[in-house]
Amino acid sequence: MMAVSRGSVRHSLGEDLSTFATSLFxxxxxxxxxxxxxxSQLVESVKRRFxxxxxxxxxxxxxxxxxxxxAMDLPPGSEVLMTPISIGPMLEVVLSLGLRPVFVDIELDTFGPDREDLARKLERRPAAFLLTYLFGYVPPVEEIINACQAAxxxxxxxxxxNIGATYAGRCLGTWGDAGVHSASLLKYVDGYNGAFVITNQSALGQRVAAAAERLTEPARGRVRGCxxxxxxxxxALNRYVFNLATFPALACLKAVSPALFEKILGPGIALTLDAKALPAYYFEDIASxxxxxxxxxxxxxxxxxxxxxxxxxxxxxxxxxxxxxxxxSPEFPAEPAGQDPTYWQFVIPVRNTxxxxxxxxxxxxxxxxxxxLDLAQVQGIQLPNTRALKETRIFVPLHGHLQSGDYRRMFVALREAGQI
Ligand SMILES: Cc1ncc(COP(=O)(O)O)c(C=O)c1O
Known part of the structure; x- marks a missing residue:
């Protein structure tokens, strides 16, 4: 079997080469x-899409x-609920605004918030909830939003x-007060970074737009770096390069230096909680x-x-x-009626990741x-399901070139090893 990478960049190599040349010349x-x-072209396209x-x-x-x-103008010290699996900078941002993060555990089938834990934490009527949909799966959004509205x-x-996913036919990102999308590396819509906010609330939108007006000129070197x-x-993730070069190199590295192997394949975005202020590049404008x-x-x-x-x-x-x-039979994330997942990752339960x-x-x-990261753990809080996610859920790579037999071989190997 050809070596299989965990994911792929959703650009052609030609597209990235030509963009790189354009960025230089x-x-x-x-x-x-x-x-x-x-x-304004982007704004119109996003408005239409959502x-x-x-x-x-x-x-x-x-x-x-x-x-x-x-823009929500929350009083200092307000509680902001967060599902804990996200990038470190989300926690930096909440803390930098003088808000108090409170973590809600997740459920292990749709990876949305654990509804009992959410109900408990909504009793304190927190000001806001940063709800991160994980891995392209869709939780029962309507119930979650109703509970938040009631509080x-x-x-x-x-x-x-999971850009493009819907619940009951309505796009995720349009259920709450605002939605955000990151067009960073490996996402379905990957723009060499870049992002957008969507909302149907014009007052909120205007205040967010005012913040966007204050963004500064991007550093060319940083955008070129992206x-x-x-x-x-x-x-490196190209199917043929991965088979002939990347995987063999990783295998050597794993044998020679397991620590470096883990570092290279570990978290890509660092968490810096001790900095006095957020880095200036967070506030540089989006590039052409x-x-x-x-x-x-x-x-x-x-x-x-x-x-x-x-x-x-x-x-x-x-x-x-x-x-x-x-x-x-091992549990498997169900797809209750109305959910329309995008399978950004294909997650299966195993005994030990x-x-x-x-x-x-x-x-x-x-x-x-x-x-x-498990941002709750970073803050010294243990949430059982979030921990179980890290210990017992693994991503099965999906690629257009893989056949049914390839997936069977992966699952049989896991079964024979007593993992499923
Ligand atoms: C849930 C989630 N949100 C956001 C991001 C990226 O955000 P940013 O555009 O700030 O890098 C990621 C990156 O992997 C992510 O997994």
């Missing part, structure tokens, strides 16, 4: 601040959350993992090339999701075949559990 039209015309009245481009999702929380808690939805990093990842790339990939989103769901169906069938005789990961690596499949 025509910086004035690529790595500088997006023009008003480019931004059916919302306001869309505001930003450089990062963390900046979006900062702008929305600031007077405003909701910000982070749809970075493009270079994407090109490197895209090359980022806007143009997001626009291009928004146009392709539906076909990308369609092929992704087809891959997930193939993997799902293989899973059912391999686990049919297991007793009791470290062992399962090793079993798959020996079969030339490089994967793992989520690299996102």
């Amino acid at each position: 025509r910086p004035g039209q690529s790595v500088t601040r997006a023009t008003p015309a480019e931004k 059916g919302v009245s306001e869309a505001i481009p930003f450089p990062y999702a963390r900046t979006c959350v900062h702008a929305v929380l600031e 007077g808690t405003r909701v910000i939805e982070d749809v970075s993992h 493009i270079r990093r994407t090109l490197i990842w895209n090359t 090339i980022q806007v143009r790339t997001i626009l291009r990939h928004l146009d392709r989103l539906d076909s990308v999701l369609e092929s992704r769901r087809e891959c997930a169906r193939t993997a799902h069938r293989a899973w059912r075949e391999v686990t049919a005789s297991s007793s009791p 470290a062992v399962a990961r090793d079993v798959l690596f020996r079969k030339r499949v490089e994967t793992g559990t989520t690299n996102l």
Whole structure:
């Protein structure tokens, strides 16, 4: 079997090469601040896609959350509920605004908030809830939003993992007060970074837009760095390069220096809680090339999701075949009526993620559990399901070139090792 990578960049190599060349030779039209015309094209496209009245481009999702929380004008010390699996900067942003993060555990089927824990924490009527949808799965959004509304808690939805997913036919990101999307590396809509806020509340939208007006000129080197990093990842994860070079190099590294192997494949975005202020680059405007790339990939989103769901169906069938005789049959995230997941990741339960990961690596499949931080743990709080996610849920790589037999081989290997 050809070696299999855990994911892939959703750009062609040609696209990244040409963007990289443009960033070097025509910086004035690529790595500088997006023009008003480019931004309004993006705004219109996002509004159409989500059916919302306001869309505001930003450089990062963390900046979006900062702008929305600031626009909500919450009293200092207000409680902000958060699901704990996210990037470190989300916690930095909440703390930097003088707000108090309170973590809500997740459930292990849809990876949304644990509804009992949420109900308990809503009793204190927190000011806001940063609800991060994980891995392209869809929790019972309506029930969650209703509970928050009853408590007077405003909701910000982070749809970075499942842009395009719906619940009861309505796009995620449009259920709460505002939605944010990050167009960072590996996302379905990847713009060499860049992000946007969506909302149907015009007053909130205007305040968020005012924050966007204050963003400064982007540093060309930083934007170029985002493009270079994407090109490197895209090359390393290319199916053929991965088989011939990346996987063998990782295998050598794993044998020689397991610590470095884990570091390279570990979290990509650091958490810095001791800094006096948020880094200035969080507040640099979105660049032209980022806007143009997001626009291009928004146009392709539906076909990308369609092929992704087809891959997930193939993997799902293989899973059912391999686990049919297991007793009791392993739990599997259900898809209750109305949910429309996008399978940004295909998550399966295993006995132990470290062992399962090793079993798959020996079969030339490089994967793992989520690299996102458990922000509750960072703050010294143990949430049982969040911990169980890290210890017992692993991503099965989905790729268009994998056949049913490839998925079966992965699942059989896990079954024979007593992992499923
Ligand atoms: C849930 C979630 N939100 C946001 C981001 C990225 O946000 P930003 O655009 O601030 O880098 C990620 C990155 O992987 C993520 O997993």
